[in-house]
Amino acid sequence: MDSGVLLSLQNVGKSFDKVRALDGVSFAVPRQSIYGILGPNGAGKTTALRIITTILKPDQGQVYFNGEPLQDRHASLMGYMPEERGLYKKMMVGEQLIYLARLKGLNAQQAKKQLSFWLEKFDIKNWYNKKVEDLSKGMAQKVQFIATILHQPQLIILDEPFSGLDPINTRLIEEEIRSLSQQGATILFSTHRMEQVEEFCEHILLINKGRVILSGKVSEIRQRFKRNEYSFHYEGQRPDLPEKVNIVRDENHELVVKLPPQLSGNDLLRELIARNVHITAFAELLPSLNEIFISQVAASAHE
Amino acid sequence: MNKIPVIIAREYITRVRKPVFIITTLLVPVLMGLIGILPFWIMKASTTTGRIAVVDESGLFRNRLESSKELQFESVNEPVDSLAKTYSERGFTAVLHVPASFALDKPEGIRYISEEAPGIATAEKISEQLTAVATRLRLQQVQLSPDLMDQLTKPIRFTTFIKGKEGSIGLASVIGYFSGLLLYVLLLIYGTLVMRGVMEEKSTRIAEVIVSSVKPHELMAGKIIGIALVGLTQFAIWIVLGFVLFGFFSGFLPDQTQAVQQVAEATGQPLEGEQTTVVLAGLAKEAANLPLGLIVFGVLFYFLFGYLTYSSLFAAIGAAMSDESDQSLSLIATAPIIIAFIMGMVAMAAPHSGIAVFASIFPLSSPVVMPARLGFDPPVGQLVLSMLCLILCFLLFLWLSAKIYRTGILLYGKKVTLRELGRWLTY
Numbered sequence: 001m002d003s004g005v006l007l008s009l010q011n012v013g014k015s016f017d018k019v020r021a022l023d024g025v026s027f028a029v030p031r032q033s034i035y036g037i038l039g040p041n042g043a044g045k046t047t048a049l050r051i052i053t054t055i056l057k058p059d060q061g062q063v064y065f066n067g068e069p070l071q072d073r074h075a076s077l078m079g080y081m082p083e084e085r086g087l088y089k090k091m092m093v094g095e096q097l098i099y100l101a102r103l104k105g106l107n108a109q110q111a112k113k114q115l116s117f118w119l120e121k122f123d124i125k126n127w128y129n130k131k132v133e134d135l136s137k138g139m140a141q142k143v144q145f146i147a148t149i150l151h152q153p154q155l156i157i158l159d160e161p162f163s164g165l166d167p168i169n170t171r172l173i174e175e176e177i178r179s180l181s182q183q184g185a186t187i188l189f190s191t192h193r194m195e196q197v198e199e200f201c202e203h204i205l206l207i208n209k210g211r212v213i214l215s216g217k218v219s220e221i222r223q224r225f226k227r228n229e230y231s232f233h234y235e236g237q238r239p240d241l242p243e244k245v246n247i248v249r250d251e252n253h254e255l256v257v258k259l260p261p262q263l264s265g266n267d268l269l270r271e272l273i274a275r276n277v278h279i280t281a282f283a284e285l286l287p288s289l290n291e292i293f294i295s296q297v298a299a300s301a302h303e
Numbered sequence: 304m305n306k307i308p309v310i311i312a313r314e315y316i317t318r319v320r321k322p323v324f325i326i327t328t329l330l331v332p333v334l335m336g337l338i339g340i341l342p343f344w345i346m347k348a349s350t351t352t353g354r355i356a357v358v359d360e361s362g363l364f365r366n367r368l369e370s371s372k373e374l375q376f377e378s379v380n381e382p383v384d385s386l387a388k389t390y391s392e393r394g395f396t397a398v399l400h401v402p403a404s405f406a407l408d409k410p411e412g413i414r415y416i417s418e419e420a421p422g423i424a425t426a427e428k429i430s431e432q433l434t435a436v437a438t439r440l441r442l443q444q445v446q447l448s449p450d451l452m453d454q455l456t457k458p459i460r461f462t463t464f465i466k467g468k469e470g471s472i473g474l475a476s477v478i479g480y481f482s483g484l485l486l487y488v489l490l491l492i493y494g495t496l497v498m499r500g501v502m503e504e505k506s507t508r509i510a511e512v513i514v515s516s517v518k519p520h521e522l523m524a525g526k527i528i529g530i531a532l533v534g535l536t537q538f539a540i541w542i543v544l545g546f547v548l549f550g551f552f553s554g555f556l557p558d559q560t561q562a563v564q565q566v567a568e569a570t571g572q573p574l575e576g577e578q579t580t581v582v583l584a585g586l587a588k589e590a591a592n593l594p595l596g597l598i599v600f601g602v603l604f605y606f607l608f609g610y611l612t613y614s615s616l617f618a619a620i621g622a623a624m625s626d627e628s629d630q631s632l633s634l635i636a637t638a639p640i641i642i643a644f645i646m647g648m649v650a651m652a653a654p655h656s657g658i659a660v661f662a663s664i665f666p667l668s669s670p671v672v673m674p675a676r677l678g679f680d681p682p683v684g685q686l687v688l689s690m691l692c693l694i695l696c697f698l699l700f701l702w703l704s705a706k707i708y709r710t711g712i713l714l715y716g717k718k719v720t721l722r723e724l725g726r727w728l729t730y
Contacts, residue, residue, distance in 0.1 A: 050713075054515070075516055080511075080515040082508065082512060084508050086509035086510065086511060088503070088504075088507060088510050100516070102309045103306050103309060103516035103517055105306075120418060134366070147512065167636075
């Protein structure tokens with residue numbers, strides 16, 4: 001087992017009645033990475049996370065944590081924030097967080113110490129004796145996040161962590177996730193918001209209908225799915241283009257073109273310069289993850 | 304580290320700390336008392352007090368009907384028709400008309416005239432009085448001496464000997480009734496508490512956070528045990544309260560009975576107080592002959608296992624319910640408890656009937672019915688069988704419920720059919 005890998009799933013499958021929620025899913029989460037699981041609703045993201053958190057048992061395949069087959073005791077090394085957030089409404093914030101930390105194996109003293117650190121950090125010390133039902137939604141989200149990380153887990157699992165967050169809290173949580181990652185934690189999260197994945201994750205996994213569609217480093221994936229499209233800005237009249245070059249878009253002196261396989265970006269540039277076109281900008285267009293996501297999901301739907 | 308104690312502590316502390324705990328702890332005995340007294344009270348309430356004008360044209364009953372506190376008879380020498388119009392203005396409840404044609408060998412034609420129908424107990428009492436007078440008159444006709452007459456009409460009482468021990472069905476009935484009632488109330492209260500606790504965790508979605516730390520069956524066990532401890536705490540408070548109250552009353556009770564006895568001895572006259580002494584002495588004797596140890600053990604055993612059985616059922620139902628407004632599924636658990644209580648009442652009336660024996664062995668009703676039968680000294684074989692069945696049923700329910708529970712608590716916003724529940728057992 002690669003020591004650089006904290007968590008790996010090998011050929012994991014899970015069915016509910018006749019629904020195949022996960023079908024032979026394999027992937028590896030590098031230690032200290034920020035790893036995003038993407039997929040449309042019903043793709044199996046939550047089922048995968050529930051298997052990793054030991055809530056569900058897979059029907060087939062194996063999960064390894066720290067190189068060992070996953071066992072119940074590993075649950076205390078993970079922090080899990082489910083998509084459906086949940087806290088006891090009638091319980092006070094402080095008591096509740098200590099209770100949840102104790103369920104993760106901390107003793108009362110350790111839990112209190114950690115709690116006062118985080119309450120101070122988020123500047124919410126005066127919430128200690130507040131009931132959760134008296135908190136606003138944004139406040140409850142902060143409490144939920146603290147509950148997830150209070151016991152200093154090695155693996156932090158966040159199911160749709162940014163859904164329902166206002167921009168300020170989103171920023172706060174993002175910063176916390178980054179700093180926890182720098183301190184050595186591994187972050188695994190699911191989302192369907194691509195812009196976040198692009199700025200946030202090094203690694204992604206795209207699943208649909210319980211199957212892995214693609215996985216790897218974000219930069220590599222974008223390279224793999226490039227469509228040989230280029231954009232350039234010009235002055236004066238629209239230039240004539242070489243044969244077999246298709247215009248995708250033409251707006252405000254910007255052309256987006258798709259090249260045939262035998263032509264490269266350099267070939268195009270050379271041709272344009274030879275035709276005395278005055279070029280002010282030139283760039284290769286890589287597909288956004290969003291585009292890859294949609295095209296791949298659509299492709300897998302036709303299979 | 305085992306986390307069940309942490310869960311138990313939370314379930315226990317959050318409940319005991321609530322004001323509602325203190326309130327129910329004080330209220331349940333009061334409620335029990337009220338429910339317990341209700342039948343007697345209803346019986347008493349049906350004896351409407353009344354003042355009855357007797358128009359006796361036959362002359363047979365004149366001044367012979369005995370008045371009591373509740374029911375007074377007054378002879379009135381007026382035509383019945385006019386009295387029937389004016390009786391209520393003159394403060395009578397009704398007119399009892401004995402026609403001139405009434406005779407001992409043809410005892411017919413007596414009428415009760417009123418705007419309101421008499422209560423069952425009142426009607427019974429009037430009929431009793433009339434019969435008693437008529438009986439004495441008949442006996443007089445055959446020229447019996449008053450002494451002999453007294454002997455003839457004296458009611459005869461008997462003492463019951465159960466398995467060689469003197470006892471009475473009186474105290475056994477009362478204790479049986481209260482034991483059955485107590486178990487019924489406790490199973491419903493604590494079962495519902497478990498169900499609501501599970502529903503709270505499901506509807507607030509905290510369940511998923513918790514089962515990522517502990518196993519669902521640990522959460523379920525912690526909740527059930529924590530709430531059982533709440534119940535036992537309540538028990539303990541009741542017992543302490545009971546002892547305090549008992550000590551308070553018994554402080555002067557014996558002195559009083561002694562005083563009554565002394566007065567009775569001194570005057571050589573039976574006092575009204577003598578009755579109290581006799582009743583008290585009788586109760587003490589009965590209590591000594593009742594299997595009190597068995598009853599206390601039985602009530603605790605059936606509370607514990609009845610609670611465990613039903614609360615696993617309630618926990619599964621709580622997990623299967625989609626939201627708090629839809630409580631129809633809870634009937635699956637509450638209906639058997641209510642039926643068991645009714646069967647318990649049947650068992651009180653006929654403690655050794657087939658239905659009583661069945662209901663005290665069948666595990667869904669035995670926690671209520673068997674305690675009600677304990678005062679009647681059920682056969683040991685039945686008792687052992689009943690306990691075994693209950694323990695087996697508990698284990699079966701626990702196993703089934705744990706399966707439904709672990710699937711149900713993570714299934715949001717979906718109404719579950721019974722068929723789906725069945726399928727969850729295979730996950």
